[in-house]
Amino acid sequence: MTTALDFSEIDAGMPAEVGGKAANLGELTRAGLPVPPGWVLTTEAYRQVAQGLQPGDLAGPTLAEQARRHLLEAPVPAEVHETIVTSYAALGDDVPVAVRSSATAEDLPFASFAGQQDTFLNVVGAQEVVAAVRRCWASLWTDRAVAYREANGIDHASVRLAVVVQVMVDAQVAGVMFTANPVTGRRRESVIDASPGLGEAVVSGAVNPDRFVVYEGEILERHPGDKRILIRPRPGGGTERLETPDPGPAVALDVPEVTAEPAPASPNGLDPVAVPSGGFCLDDVRVRELAALGIRVEEHFGAPQDIEWAIDADGVLWLTQARPITTLYPLPEPTRPGLRVYFSLNVAQGVMGPLTPLGLETFKLVSGGAARLFGYGSKRRLDGPAFMTESGGRMWIDLTTAVRSRVGRTVLPRMLTLGEARTVAVFNRLAEDPRLPLTHTSPLPALRGAFRFARGVHAPSRVLMALTRPNRALAYAARVGEELDRKLKLPADITPAQRLDHAERTLAGTFPAIVSIMPIVITGYGLFALASKLSGVPVDQMQDVLRSVPHNPTTEMDLELWRLATRIEPEPFLRESVPELVRLYRSERLPPKAQAEITVFLAEYGHRGVAEIDLGVPRWSEEPAHILGVLANYLRMDAGVDLAPTAVFAKGVEQARAATANVMAHARGKGRWRAAVVRFGLRRTRTYAGLRELPKFYAVKAIAAIRQSLLVVGAHLVEAGVLDSARDVVFLTFDEIRSALNGDSGLRALVGERRVAYELESRRRHVPRVLLSDGTEPETLVATAHEGALIGTPASAGTVTGVARVVLDPIGAHLEPGEILVCPSTDPGWTPLFLTAGGLVMEMGGAMSHGAVVAREYGIPAVVGVPDATHRITTGQEITIDGAAGTVSIS
Template identity: 75%
Template sequence: MKTALAFSEIDAGMLAEVGGKAANLGELARAGLPVPPGWVLTTEAYRRVAEGLDTSGDGLAERARRHLLEAPVPEDVRETIVTSYAELGDDVPVAVRSSATAEDLPFASFAGQQDTYLNVVGAEAVVAAVRRCWASLWTDRAVAYRESNGIDHATVRLAVVVQEMVDARVAGVMFTANPVTGRRHEAVIDANPGLGEAVVSGAVNPDRFVVHGGEILERQAGDKRLTIRSVPGGGTERVETPYDGLCLTDDQVRALAELGARVEDHYGAPQDTEWAIDGDGRLWLTQARPITTLYPLPEPTRPGLRVYFSVNVVQGVMGPLTPMGLSAFRLISAGAAGVSGYGPADPRDGAPFMAVSGQRMWLDLTTAVRSRFGRAVLPRMLALGEARTVPVFERLAQDPRLSVVHTSPRPVLRGLRRFARRIHAPSRVVLALTRPKEGLAYAARIGEQLDRRLRLPDPATPVQRLDHAERLLAATFPAILSIMPMVLTGYGLFALASRLSGVPIADMQDVLRSVPHNPTTEMDLELWHLATRIEPEPFRKEPVAELVRLFEAGELPPVAQREITAFLDEYGHRGVAEIDLGVPRWSEEPAHLLGVLANYLRMDGGADLVPSALFAKGAEAARSAIAHVASEARRKGRWRAAVVRFGLRRTREFAGLRELPKFYLVKTLAGVRRSMLVVGEHLVGLGVLDAAQDVYFLGFDEARAALGGGDLRALVAERREAYERESRRRHVPRILLSDGTEPEALATRAADGALTGTAASAGTVTGVARVVLDPVGAHLEPGEILVCPSTDPGWTPLFLTAGGLVMEMGGAMSHGAVVAREYGIPAVVGVPDATHRITTGQEIEVNGAAGTVTLS
């Protein structure tokens, strides 16, 4: 390998030899873009100097820096640096810049993690700067960044770019897509007099320009109080210089935007660039890297601006779904769409309204946004489950690009009629009103039928298993949806009782406390009772890993072994992120469950905090609430009181069934998961996969094709790596437009300290916050306030000890809100950035009636 390469010798495929920064500069130069001349000292030079460096153990960063700063530079490497530098001219001022192999990547930019040295003059100064660049690979920040992105230190190498300095009159950065709103092809330019380091380092408030389609949408003057400029003979200086007005003309702004568009077109993706304009007015491009923070866009299926709504966010599953999990939801969505008469020709394609992006599920709501009927109905529906989305939806309705084009409600009504007919909604409503016990029995029969459908012939071939899985997933959802008319009847009567009595719905929430027939509540209470029945040792002293080993070996104390096994027989299909069939269940990985039991047994709370006692108090509060609402109704007429009592009794009878369809759906997914594991074992035997679990990184169609043989191990490895990268994504939009815009980012944020959301469960509590991002292994002391992104049933064992709940997602009818009400804990949901703005240990007050969270 050559030790030094000119930019003209470098292309994007040479990452291992020249690092990300140099690979991009070489690619830009070869594309004819205005890049200052330069060359790169390859990673081979670094490898030789770093030979023998131990990248394990504590104190790694400091040890590595010392090694690289003290190790001698091989003489031939020194000669290469001196010779290559001389080829640029006599004592030419250069920028000496780090270029790591884990840098400027499509999934992680590593911007600013390694060092750059500006206006370096003289060969010996360049050699010294190269050595400091090598050492900067091991700054504390660079080491931490690699660890957070799952990159092995031992695999990283560093090249060094040496590039002629531009004596910039004005310089700065330019994003070819708006990094705040996500809007594609909207250039955002920050500019400041002097070298661009002032902007890159954040040392100034620069001028800002926003350009779209050649039109300058925004001109914002910064104070520009600091200028960084080159000093004759080498180095830079910082000068405070007042600067009035804008430092770029409109023509220069448009020229920059045009240059950015050329760079983006070359790479086929939005770019983060650095640029400079010299004293002659010439525009230079000094850097380009992918913008890694933008959320990827769904593949467009229809023309025009589209509106996508995140299924993951509303379900509280912020991470990605496995390929087989996504494949399952395509089949499920196809079955759901078919109920209304809008199913796809091939169920494997998924419903027309389903999209996938960032390995997560999205619903295309464009038709609803652009229809008169949708604008009337959808905000009311969102107010129940995703209240934060309502103002976003209302702002979208004002966008002229999303004007109403569907004026007639007839197509929607026809679909609703088909839907109601297919799930026998009228008869289910009558059943709920007149024969509630038969209604509950019907809901139980759906579960029994599902258990029968889950059974496979023994033995079943892999083809039979795949046929069964696809058929089951497409057919199950319509069947379990037939429970919902009874649930909606209960909630409809709840609203009717409010109207007849004059009591606002917000003041009737106690009616919904401790409702029966909720499988998630029943599961949580059973888990608590389980903790009271089993032997407390070894749960009070052994770590979770040891508890798992004892359980799997059948060596727990006899009652614990028997009772936990029985619990998993009933509820082992559940788990965290359970809507993804590619994710292990509690029955497979019981660590979370055993950890919860250990936490319960280590608690030191009074009898009044026992969940069963709290649940009984909730039921008593509900009876009192019904009596109060009925007495208010009696003031307006005796018959009203009778209707209110009847209606609220039905509400309590059927409201708990709200969780049952998901309970059945998750049981279906768990059954399919078990069956697909057998298919995976068969594919391992064929040499197609390395491990049976790898089957979850294939779609159903791919698994079927793989039965014919082949080798999919490389594909699975690539998908696992992509899945891990997506798992580290810190932000997922709730609404995303097809041009990349996140509408919520356009909204004005609340002032610091003013945390407001949606009132979800009445009551006020002051306590210590516990921020939990993942329920697995989490511990909540009695009375602590749980602060989390969102919840699914895998979170609810924590609710038994929580004093209150704050969630970033959700509305009054979202999962966490419903469970909080049933347990009688104050809750506020839909609180933007709650997990960032609240810290563990901070005392907060949660007002579940006002929808506010006050920080002390």
């Protein structure tokens, strides 16, 4: 097998042979772009040298060290040695070269591995090249590279390393260029960093470079750097680092553009331009030339690129590397032409991870039912409403009309304040964007939609019932659930095709039924606001009225789980691992009381789970590890009688009574009739506030039941030889499942591709709240820095100091009593942790988001909407949260 290939022999389809970096350089060369000549020592050479190295046999801290030692000490095969010497000589006599690592797991669309392996610059002489190649091989096993692969789920044994040997550019100016803004995400907005000397100074962060931002040929920004460090080649090989004279204070320029006389044309077709002396190290002609070249590279690869470049002493511009920018969030599928504003429904639901393909279809069906209530239904219900789209396995809603509407600019910020407060500042900034002018000034479309919705859910009669007949209102809410249970029951002899039809029909019709409860809930909160107005007590000082409200299915679930822990036998929960507890439960070998009581609990609440809005996600009834782990944690706790959640809940009831009496006293001071109305209103508020969680409780019950039905369909497809596992069905759409039932047997590869894509997206740590169709994340343009404290949204009053516990996934998480839970967001699957938390900090949400509401009911201080809380706070730090002020202080 060939062990050396010239760049001209390489294309993008060869990463297994030449690694990601070399494959990209080959593509650039074959496309006629200016790349310094070079060749690559293929992964076959690494394979020969690495024989005897068994990564699977190595573990722990010895893994990297043993692998490096092996590669540095193993003899280089004679054929490989000869290939290196001969290929190097072909470049010229003792020509200076850059020797770069090019791993097979490198410059991938989801992980760049930038800087994880080593590069050696200005290497001169054949034997020096051989030594540099050996050090590149060993750098595949640096501690940082091993950790990076593990973090990205890449098997060590699957990775090999090729080595690029490339003629050095005697760079007078060099740097990096992003063809999309890496901070804001805006596509086609090039960001160029430049500094004198080799680009290593910029890449390594050793220098503050000049920075230029270019969009469609216009230079939007120029920021001078101090350029105090210069890295340059040394005669005979290697590099040296020099400090340059202080150029004096740097001032960003907002002046007419600088131009320079072009030099004669260069061999690669680009005009050499003399590097300016003093001030900026690039003139405007060269900046535009760089940006245009970057766009050519992006268009060739079909994705935004991170490019390294250099300009030699003759003014010739060279590309030394290109890789995809892996941090950008993928653009949503466009809903309409022009600049669009998209809001993440995943963020709104507290689910940061992607949805499975069947979960996405479920979202479209349910939201389509909601849109029809407003008169915006789609022709084909599987398509979902026209204003919804997807990207990165997540759902997005197009808010452009609201941003450009007088009604939207008035109503939407108030709605966002309740559920996703951090987005309000973003929305307000967008309303000032000249590209999104006000175009919808009439309130009639919004009023027509609101009227259709009110009529569709019988809002007037529900409100009247809530005001006059509270028992009937509660009975109606229960009856909605009973009717849903009836619709979810299927005959035993139903066919797979009929199950599919039932699932599609039920999901499309679920929302109108369950949302008919919301006028009752809104009546309660409306009376709460009225009580505030009549009494003169601000709403934010009445939050104790909402402590420990009844009829909340999530609260009832959490308290029942705690009571369950007090009733079951402690053994084996105190000594066995969670996997062993799961095995014992499934084999019905837990102690009798525990076995029976857990079964009863899961019969009532087993349809719930983390990320439960996704039909593709297993429920607690399928995978009880989370619930069994929570029970084990409860049994290990020494909470004390006063700290037991049931006692805390009962105390919350008393606090609510006292708060109600206080509000009534203020109202009485303004008139006896006011006190009577306030008493009436707050009673209704407490009666109905807990019902807020009921529509989602019912929706998740429907999703769970349909999941079980479709898993039966999946099992049928396994028997038919179409799928390998019944759970593979969640990686298909309804149409694809129907096609499979009709005999399509070619779906295995599609399932495999989607599973890989889902797992990759599951590792994404950052999901924008709002995203523009040009890739811009508007939140990056809104200042959020506050000295001395992290600032969020007040969610549940109270001040608490405690030890932080950062939790990214509730499954298997353990919270000691009084620890402060710090997490990205929550849905009901998280709430068992709330019972022992001393406080709550969330990156997402607003005052009426799920986590905020439950925190208030449990009486724990909470601050939500804290930017990057899970990164800026670490487990074990002592923090103080002020739930009334919305601040988090780190000791």
